[in-house]
Each structure stands twice: as structure tokens, then as C-alpha cells.
Amino acid sequence: MEEKRLDLKTIVGFGLIAALMLWMIYNNTAEKEKEFQEKAKKEQVQKAQAKKAAEEAKTASIINDSTATDSVKIAKLNGSLGAFAYSASLPSAKNTVTELKSKLLTLKIANKGGYIQEAIVNDFTRLTKSSGQQVELIKNNNANLNLQFKTQDNRILNTKDMYFEPSLSKEGDADVLTMRLKAGANQFLEYRYVLKPNDYMMDFSIRSQGLAQIVDTSKPMDLEWMMKTYRNEKSVSYENRYTKVVYEYEGGKDNSLSEGSKLDDATAEDVSYIAFKQHFFTSILLTDTPFKKAQMTSENLVKDEKVDTLFTKKLTAKMPLEFKGGELSYNMNMYYGPADYKTLDDYNKNLDEIIPLGWGIFGWINRYIFIPVFTLLSGFLPYGMAIIIFTILVRIAMSPVTYKSYLSQAKMKVLRPEIAELNEKYKKDPMKKQQETMKLYNSAGVNPMAGCLPALMQIPVFYALFQFFPSFFDLRQQSFLWATDLSSYDSVYHLPFYVPFYGDHVSLFPILASVAIFFYMKMTTGDQSMAAPPQEGMPDMSKLMKVMIYISPVMMLIFFNNYASGLSLYYFISNLITIGIMLVIKNYIVKDDKIHAQIQENKTKPKKQGRFQKKMQEMMEQAQEQQKLQQRNKK
Incomplete structure (x- = not known):
């Protein structure tokens, strides 16, 4: 009997081992099969x-x-x-180019592919280590324009691999280059470029003739546009931050791909233009007949800022071109030139949306206030002085807000002892304490939110300026004092090593702006901490503000070291002016004894509660009654 049991256990054991081995063999076979399929693919x-x-x-x-x-x-x-x-x-089947040149642009169009092989913006130079060279948007095959299509005999062809026949002519003052990819003497696909003498925008058209029997017209041709954007500015990271795909779709809506993502893509319908925008230059493809669909991608090419310094991003767009009557006919435009707000806005094609001036109220402030005012000032002043005068005007315009903010802090400072008494008296009854505090504010004629509202009002101005200076093209290559370019950082010393988040150079304007904001915060933090006593269960804001006195300047120093020196100059002057305004308000306009007398006088006058205050009091009373009811139920 024992032997039978042992045999049974042995058999079960062998069975389990066999099952395990079969599972391992199966698993190994499946993995090998998967590897084989991947290898075969x-x-x-x-x-x-x-x-x-x-x-x-x-x-x-x-x-x-x-x-x-x-x-x-x-x-x-x-x-x-x-x-x-x-x-x-044909004799034109050679790797040669045809040059079109105007005062503003130099273009070279290749026979192979028929697209622009070189695009130089004549009036501007690069600000990289190879400074002095003209701005090259296209060169050394960093961009191409390709049509992919299917023929009637099931071939997939790409125009970038085939040779076009060039024909150069004149239309008035404009140079006209016709590039034809021929299937016969009168059968061809045509690109037509028209370069005008004083214009960054040129006419561009794609059409076909006699190809209905050769090309499969049941499916659209795919227009593929690609560009690896060259670095043209001093800081590769700063330029990369403003390099992106911008597009207009559905009759006036605009959008863009993320400039911060490593890889981003989007699909849109009824697209009227696509822009490959760099920091201060842009390449745009516009169409009179909107593309029914466009697929766009953006790939960040800067993996390491110390190594990847030639290109910033790889931008692509793919659009189907529909056949009409068996032929193609698209009238378009191409723009190669500065990303300048006024230049783009003058075309009346909604191209000003390419400039990142901010959305909503921020863009409105930039378009209708800051750009006109600064353009006026820079028309008769050097750009550095224009920034200083512009800063003074902005601070004067915002001085009433600064005054109201400080006045509110001063009133709260005078009431602090009475608020402290209420806190002590009703420390066991938070609801009652809150009610009595609101009554005190009402009788004294003090609005505790009055100090916050002016600060909130300054946020749109702050953000608008933050968008304005990096985007304003006119600051490029403009010098002031030690800054050689107000659109980039003002390096006064090059470090022999790289500091993470800071860079490999020392900029002076951010240092000055950081020192100014330190003294401003040092001067105002004491008043702010004394304005409102700490509430029970809440963190002591005075301690937090004391820490921020030192953290904020350091953050500004690090953050602005690689930013436009024009922006750092603005904040330096702005903080100096604000310090001056605060000193005048504190010493000559707003005085504690006068505020105290005014508050005491307000207490003697009957006060009518506002709708908001009345509602708040009713809510507090209801909450207090509910609290009392809960306490009774517990007893």
C-alpha cells in the first residue's frame, strides 16, 4: 500500500515537472517566434x-x-x-540650380525636385559663433517640398527625386521661374515662383496639364513640406523656446504645436496657412484654396545644448491636394523673412497671429498699447532709452494701482492691534471671531480684499510685457551700454564651465534687476506682514514673506540669465521706479496717524452694508446657528 502511494506521488511529481517543461518550451518557442517575426519585419x-x-x-x-x-x-x-x-x-536633368534674387531675398531653386534649395534673408546676419553670415533659412538640404502621387500603372513617385525643366522670365519688375516635370512635350506638373523686388512674400502655384491619363486622379497628391530649422540667434535654448509650427484653420482659427515637447503632432481641417516659425524668422506656406486636411509634426533636435547647436527642431507638414477635372490647380504664396509683427500684419492675412503676443487680454494689451507706444518711442530714441522711457510710462500708468495697494496695507496695519484683540477674545469660537472681524472691517471702512485686487490688476500687464520683449523683432541686434543685442542675453563674463539652469555666462542686467527686487521686497514685506495678523490654523505668512525676500531675487537671476536683456533692463528700471513711488507714498502721502484718525471717524458714522458683505454675514449667522444646534444635539 505504501509503495502504491509512493508511486502515485512520483507519478504526480513527474507530471508536474513535465507540465512545467512543456510550459517553458512553449513560452520559449513563442518568444523565439516573436523575435523571428520582428527580425523578419x-x-x-x-x-x-x-x-x-x-x-x-x-x-x-x-x-x-x-x-x-x-x-x-x-x-x-x-x-x-x-x-x-x-x-x-532632357538636358535639364542635372543637379543645377536657378537663382532668384531681390533686395530682400536670395533664392536658389534646384532642378532636382523643383523646390527651394537655398533661402537667404539678405538684410540680416546670424548671431551665432559664425556671426556676420547672412541669415540662412534653407541651405544644405535642411528643407524640401515634395509631391507624392500614384500613377495609372501603380507606381508611387516623388517629385523630390525627379528633374524639372526651368524657364526664367519677367513680369514687370518681378522674376518668374517656371519649373516643369514633364511626361511629354505638353504634359507636365508645374511649380511657378514669382519673386517681387521688395517683398518677402512671393507667389507660388502648383498646377498640372495633360496628366489625367498618366496620374491616378482618384486619389489626391500628397504635398509634403519639411524643414530642419537652423539656429540663427546667440542662445540655442532661447531660440528653440520660440520655434514651432503655427497654423490657421477653419476660416480664421489659429493654433500651434508645443514648442516645449520633444515630439508633438496635430491634424487640422480647412487649413489656410502653415508657418514654420523660428524665434525671429519664419517660413510660411499660404493657400487660396484651403487644404482639406493637414498633418503637422514638431521634433526637438536639441538633446544637449552644448553639442546640438546647428539645428533646433524638425518641422513637417503633409497636405492632400485634390484634383479638379483631372488636373491640379493651387494658387499659393511663400514667405521667407523676419517674424516681425508689423511686416506680417500688413499682409492682412491673419499672419500676425504667428507672433506669440499672448492670448486674450494679454495679446490685446500688446497689440493696441505696447507695440504702438514702443514703436513711437523707438522712432526717435535709441532702443535702450526707448525701453527706459517706456518703463517710466508703464509705471506711471500703474501708480494709482500701487497707491491703492499700499493704502490698503496701511489701513490693515492700523487695525492689526484690534484684530489681534478679537483673535484673543474669541479664540475658542472661530465663527464668532470671523463675524466680529467682518464687523470691524465694515465699521472702519476697510476692505480686506482691496490689497489683492491691485496686485491682480497688474498680472495682465506683467504677462503682456513678458511676451512683448522676446517677440519684438526691432530689438534684434540693437545695443545699449554693455548689451550688444537687446533681444538676447547681455554676457559680461563667460564662465569656463556650465552651470545647470544658469548657463555658461554671467548677464549683468538680471543681476541689477535681482538686486532691485530684493530691496523692493525688503522695503514692503514688513508692511505686508504687519497688515494682517496670522489666523489660527493658518501658516504665518510673515515668515513665508521673509523667506521669499531671498528666494525671489535668486529665481529671477537664474531665470533671466538667458532671457532677452531688454526684458531684464525693463524689470531693473521698473523696480527702481516702484521703489521711488513707494517711498514717496510712504513718506509724503500715506501716514499712519492720518489713517488712524480716518478709521476712528469712520467708526462713528453709520455704515450701510454692501450686498456682498450682507450676504457673507447672513451665511456666517446661519453657520453659527447650525453649529449651536449641533452642540445641543451632542449634549
Whole structure:
């Protein structure tokens, strides 16, 4: 009997081991199968890429074969290009470019692909280490424009791989370049560029003729636009912060991809323009016939600011072009030039939305107040002096708000002893304490929220200015004192090492602004902490404010070290002026004895409660009654 039990246990044990081994074998086989499938898929992709490269190389070798006759070339190219082999056999099938030049722009359009291979903004220079070079938006194949389409014989072709035939002419003062990708003498796909003498915007059109029997018109052609944006400013991180895709869609709405994400994408319908905006320059594609759909991506190319200093982002857009009557016909525009508010706004195409002036009230303040005022001042003053006068005007305009804020603090400071007495008297009854405190405020004619409202009113101005200075193109390359460029940081000393979050240089204007804000906070924090006594169960704000006296200047110093020196100059002057205004208010306008006398006089006068105060008191009384009822029920 014991042997039978042992045999049974042995059999069960062997069964479990066998099951475990089978599971391991199955699991291992599944993993190997998965690895095999992934490897096969990878090899398939590599083979497809190799095949495509071989076909392109074969096509190029056929085109460049000087020993072959035209008929032989066409016969060979028919295998890879079909009807468009005609274009590859023409004398224009060479890696050459046609130059269009005006006072503002220099463009070079390649025969291969028919797109702009080089775009230089003539009047501006780069501010990088290679300073002195003209601003190059496109060069060395950092951008391309491609049409991908399907032919009737099921070929997928890309215009960037095929040769166009150029034809240069004049229309008045404008240079006209027609690039044709030919499938026959009168069958072609055409790009047409019209460059005007004094304009960053040029006419651009895409049309086809006689291709209905060659191209599959049941599906749209895909227009693909790509650009790796060159760094043109002093700070790669600062420029990258303002580099993004901006687009207009659905008849006037505008949006953009995130400039801070490593990778971002979006899809929109009825798109009327797409802008590849850099910090102070932009490339824009506009269309009279909105793209039914556009897919856009933004990829951050700056992984390490010390190494990745040539490009900032890779921006792409893909739009389907619809056929009408078997042919393409799109009238568009291209813009290569400064991201300047006035220049873009003058086109009346809603392009001013490309400039990040802020949304809502912030953008309104910039558009209708700050830009006109500063443009007026900089029209007859050096830009540094214009910033100082502009700052004075802003602080004068905000001085009534500063006065009301300080007056409220002074009143609360006078009432502090009485509030402290109420806190002590009703420390066991928080609801009663709150009621009596509100009665004191009402009888004294003091609004405890009056000090907060002026501060809130200054937030739109603060944020608008924060958007204004980094976006105002006119500050670029303008110097003041030791700052060589008010649109970038003012380096007075280059560090031999890199400090995280701070950088590898020392900027002086942020230091001055930080010192000024330290003295301003030192001067006002004492009054603010004395204005309202600490409430039971709440943190002591006076201690927090004392800590902030030292933290705020340090944060400003670190944050603004890589920001526009014009913005740091503004805050330095603004804090100095605010200190002066506060000293005048404190010593000559608002005095404690006068405020105390006024409060005592207010107490003798009958006060009519406002609707808000009355409602608050009713709510407190109801809460107090409910509290008493709960206490009775407990007893």
C-alpha cells in the first residue's frame, strides 16, 4: 500500500515537472517566434529601403550615362519612372540650380525636385559663433517640398527625386521661374515662383496639364513640406523656446504645436496657412484654396545644448491636394523673412497671429498699447532709452494701482492691534471671531480684499510685457551700454564651465534687476506682514514673506540669465521706479496717524452694508446657528 502511494506521488511529481517543461518550451518557442517575426519585419523594411536606394541609384546612373542615346535612356527609365522618364532624358536633368534674387531675398531653386534649395534673408546676419553670415533659412538640404502621387500603372513617385525643366522670365519688375516635370512635350506638373523686388512674400502655384491619363486622379497628391530649422540667434535654448509650427484653420482659427515637447503632432481641417516659425524668422506656406486636411509634426533636435547647436527642431507638414477635372490647380504664396509683427500684419492675412503676443487680454494689451507706444518711442530714441522711457510710462500708468495697494496695507496695519484683540477674545469660537472681524472691517471702512485686487490688476500687464520683449523683432541686434543685442542675453563674463539652469555666462542686467527686487521686497514685506495678523490654523505668512525676500531675487537671476536683456533692463528700471513711488507714498502721502484718525471717524458714522458683505454675514449667522444646534444635539 505504501509503495502504491509512493508511486502515485512520483507519478504526480513527474507530471508536474513535465507540465512545467512543456510550459517553458512553449513560452520559449513563442518568444523565439516573436523575435523571428520582428527580425523578419526589420529585414523587410531594410530590403525595401535598399531596393528604393538601388532604384534611385539606377535612375541616376541612367540619367548620367553620357554614352547612351536619348532613346536608350528613355527605354531604361521607363522601368522606374514610367511616363516621367521623358523629363529625366532632357538636358535639364542635372543637379543645377536657378537663382532668384531681390533686395530682400536670395533664392536658389534646384532642378532636382523643383523646390527651394537655398533661402537667404539678405538684410540680416546670424548671431551665432559664425556671426556676420547672412541669415540662412534653407541651405544644405535642411528643407524640401515634395509631391507624392500614384500613377495609372501603380507606381508611387516623388517629385523630390525627379528633374524639372526651368524657364526664367519677367513680369514687370518681378522674376518668374517656371519649373516643369514633364511626361511629354505638353504634359507636365508645374511649380511657378514669382519673386517681387521688395517683398518677402512671393507667389507660388502648383498646377498640372495633360496628366489625367498618366496620374491616378482618384486619389489626391500628397504635398509634403519639411524643414530642419537652423539656429540663427546667440542662445540655442532661447531660440528653440520660440520655434514651432503655427497654423490657421477653419476660416480664421489659429493654433500651434508645443514648442516645449520633444515630439508633438496635430491634424487640422480647412487649413489656410502653415508657418514654420523660428524665434525671429519664419517660413510660411499660404493657400487660396484651403487644404482639406493637414498633418503637422514638431521634433526637438536639441538633446544637449552644448553639442546640438546647428539645428533646433524638425518641422513637417503633409497636405492632400485634390484634383479638379483631372488636373491640379493651387494658387499659393511663400514667405521667407523676419517674424516681425508689423511686416506680417500688413499682409492682412491673419499672419500676425504667428507672433506669440499672448492670448486674450494679454495679446490685446500688446497689440493696441505696447507695440504702438514702443514703436513711437523707438522712432526717435535709441532702443535702450526707448525701453527706459517706456518703463517710466508703464509705471506711471500703474501708480494709482500701487497707491491703492499700499493704502490698503496701511489701513490693515492700523487695525492689526484690534484684530489681534478679537483673535484673543474669541479664540475658542472661530465663527464668532470671523463675524466680529467682518464687523470691524465694515465699521472702519476697510476692505480686506482691496490689497489683492491691485496686485491682480497688474498680472495682465506683467504677462503682456513678458511676451512683448522676446517677440519684438526691432530689438534684434540693437545695443545699449554693455548689451550688444537687446533681444538676447547681455554676457559680461563667460564662465569656463556650465552651470545647470544658469548657463555658461554671467548677464549683468538680471543681476541689477535681482538686486532691485530684493530691496523692493525688503522695503514692503514688513508692511505686508504687519497688515494682517496670522489666523489660527493658518501658516504665518510673515515668515513665508521673509523667506521669499531671498528666494525671489535668486529665481529671477537664474531665470533671466538667458532671457532677452531688454526684458531684464525693463524689470531693473521698473523696480527702481516702484521703489521711488513707494517711498514717496510712504513718506509724503500715506501716514499712519492720518489713517488712524480716518478709521476712528469712520467708526462713528453709520455704515450701510454692501450686498456682498450682507450676504457673507447672513451665511456666517446661519453657520453659527447650525453649529449651536449641533452642540445641543451632542449634549
